[in-house]
Amino acid sequence: QVQLVESGGGLVQAGGSLRLSCAASGRTFSTYTMGWFRQTPGKEREFVAAITWTGGSTYYADSVKGRFTISRDNAKNTVYLQMNSLKPEDTAVYYCAAPDSRYIGPIRGNDVNYWGQGTQVTVSS
Secondary structure, X not given: XXXXXXXXXXXXXXXXXXXXXXXXXXXXXXXXXXXXXXXXXXXXXXXEEEEOOOOOOEEEXXXXXXXXXXXXXXOXXXXXEEEOOOOHHHOEEEXXXXXXXXXXXOXXXXXXEEEXXXXXXEEEO
């Protein structure tokens, strides 16, 4: 069982930065690929970024490549999403996600076993 708690959302102007954190419970965190999704009203939850269990590989949606960076600290059971050069279209609720433990590649929503509660990110123009 894995529990995920996000933090770090907020309101920022376009061009600004935010860092999201996701704290995970459970002693098996270091064996899980971790990811971030986002969702806006009326739309499906969409993949943003993922990082494998050792941090050796990362995957990004095309819309955030070059602006967002996913990282993890297994000693702290935490995964991060550094978001730079934010745009109004990045406004969404961001969710931390854990699929099957040793997942490879961009994460499909149906493959997620654990979700966090979400944190709101609002980018003003």
